[in-house]
Amino acid sequence: MGIKKTVTLYCKYASICVRSLMQYKVSFVLMIVARFIISFGEFLAITFLFSGFEEIKGYTYSDILLCFAVIQISFVLAEVFGEGFQVFSGTVKRGEFDRMLLRPCSLILQVIGTKFEIERTGPLITAGIMLWIGIRSSQIQWNVLTIWTLIAMIVGGTLLFIGLFMLGASFCFYFIEDTSLLNVLTYGAKTHGKYPIDVYGKGIMGFCTYIIPYTLIQYYPLQYLLGKTTQWQFAFYPVGIIIFLIACYMVWRIGVRNYRSCGS
């Protein structure tokens, strides 16, 4: 199937999801407001925390806001596009995956096409505020490379989270039940990723580089963005997420091969 056809098909899927959400307009608006309030609370928490002191391990208030905004935007975008993986255990349990296997169309497209959660975009409002404050009070030298770094961090982060969602979905082939084991890696990274990873010390740094490559989209490019280092190659570290994504895809493929129907 060609790329053009895939994209058109995905847009069709997405528009169906959006229309079905729009059937409950009050609920839709409330969900956006609720998610905004939750994320705004986290923003306030950082603000309150920083009212007592100046910096954490050399990172100022605005640096942390910038970092948190990037992670939050990545996570929200990943949830909007990748929610289909998050609810995958239900898809397997109800036997809907069997139906997908029969269609002459990419499996991943069908899985992510089942959900297009624009009602999760509430935190983007908070992230926008934080990004604005963060950028305004920082000393970032804006040029092509720093703009690229910021965008690469967000896109790379989105892909990283989608990869993790896919990994979680792959486990559903074996365990059927929703194990929620990977929630630590996804929600945990969203919550604790607001501080640059080196705050947590060497051990966590190692884990976040060699096991799950969070540092590629957070710590290293951030160092370059904030002008803490002159090593320009850090700006291109987010590209490395593609390798992680391929690895996740392999696991998914193995999962699909070993799939045994269980639904009715």
Next chain:
Amino acid sequence: MKKYYLFFKLRFAAGVQYRMASITALTTQLIWGLMECLVYKVIAETYGEYLPMNYTSIVAYIWLKEAFLVLFNTWNTDKDIFGMIMNGDVAYELCRPFSVYSMWFSRSVGGRISEALLRCFPVLLCAFLMPKPYKMSLPVSGGAFGLFLLTTILGMGITVAFCTLVYMLCFFTISPKGWKMVLVGAVDFLSGNIIPLPFFPASVLKIVEWLPFAYMQNVPFRIYCGDMVGEEMFLAVFKQVFWLIVLIGLGVLLWKRVENRIVVQGG
């Protein structure tokens, strides 16, 4: 009274069933707590004496928060009740010759205590066995521990009363999910779940202390680690009792109104 005790027991037995889920939850909570401790450790290393709470207290607060998460959280509300309101099964509840408010209240308490008892001991055990800077400390005194237990129960009562109030509000709207999340988001922040309340600026704290949310987990945890002592402590216990009565009263009143105008959706 016996029938409410039986609802409590039923929910308790159901809660004990999910063991695998408990193991996953335990790992998640330990990692969560540890990550939080790491951040505060870095902060305390630089600004130790300027912080509104000392580092050992913060660590104890974090571990207690993880251990008693299910007692005080407002987001993991009883799904059965929400389901009943949405799909119309609530009609059966109305047929029973009990007070629906007391039934839901006792059921929530049962669910929370059963889950908390299962989860708190492993978390606490691990927290006490942690290496030095992340180690959980013992309560500051025997008296403080006794008060901690008492205020935990009062704080949980306030949380459950608040959640039951939210259930009642769901009768007035067909899309309860949104309302629930709006309230939960606000409460999570105001009860000191994201950062302990002492870290709030003084002016904000003054307002927050007028709300019932400051008397949920904030009081017991800070009494345990010795951050809340003397007059402030006894005043807090008094205010807990006050809010518990007010919230339960409001819930009962609201239920009376619901009962008169209830429209059962679905079938």
